[in-house]
Amino acid sequence: QVQLVQSGAEVKTPGSSVKVSCKASGGTFSTFSINWVRQAPGQGLEWMGDISPMFGKANYAQKFQGRVTITADESTTTSYMELSSLRVEDTAVYFCARERRVHEPVFGSWGQGTLITVSA
Amino acid sequence: EIVLTQSPGTLSLSPGKSATLSCRASQSVTSDYLAWYQQKPGQAPRLLIYGASSRANGIPDRFSGSGSGTDFTLTVSRLEPEDFAVYYCQQYDRPPWTFGQGTKVEIK
Numbered sequence: 001q002v003q004l005v006q007s008g009a010e011v012k013t014p015g016s017s018v019k020v021s022c023k024a025s026g027g028t029f030s031t032f033s034i035n036w037v038r039q040a041p042g043q044g045l046e047w048m049g050d051i052s053p054m055f056g057k058a059n060y061a062q063k064f065q066g067r068v069t070i071t072a073d074e075s076t077t078t079s080y081m082e083l084s085s086l087r088v089e090d091t092a093v094y095f096c097a098r099e100r101r102v103h104e105p106v107f108g109s110w111g112q113g114t115l116i117t118v119s120a
Numbered sequence: 121e122i123v124l125t126q127s128p129g130t131l132s133l134s135p136g137k138s139a140t141l142s143c144r145a146s147q148s149v150t151s152d153y154l155a156w157y158q159q160k161p162g163q164a165p166r167l168l169i170y171g172a173s174s175r176a177n178g179i180p181d182r183f184s185g186s187g188s189g190t191d192f193t194l195t196v197s198r199l200e201p202e203d204f205a206v207y208y209c210q211q212y213d214r215p216p217w218t219f220g221q222g223t224k225v226e227i228k
Binding site: 035044045046047059061062063095097100104105106107108110111112113 | 155157164215216
């Protein structure tokens, strides 16, 4: 069973960038896509994008195009999500999640979440 | 994008009762690419159901999913204390993958 461990909470100022890591252990890293999902305080879940570590190809939700970059490092079995030009409304818990089966974006394993607070 | 609308927003029930949660899609979800998750405060979501009706590993059989096209249902029979949580549906038919806004099942 794969485990996903994320980096710790951060406080950022508007206009800055943040990079969150997600380290996978206990399973095959390269084959399964890693997805990033965020949840604003008291709100629902919002898919941001995903990456196939094997091919290094990322896909992004249109809402975040141009502001988000998702990468994966096979040597360290870690995925990263970088969000730039931060706004107060980007304050949220950011989760990484692995697809349950190859090419099936159902999220069977989740990281513990990383709280990103954007405040002046 | 496919918009998922969940109802009701909140369901107040007593332990031992059954909960019926609805998820309606703005467009037909082909091949029943619909999943359900449970989320408790301060925790990551947990996968319950995929393919509209298949239970994920380790999920008790009191959780069942049904439906097709645009209308899907999650039923939780005989509510246990640990079942009181927020439930989300998610479609994975067409990107961007989208979630419903959630249904909170609370203790009456």
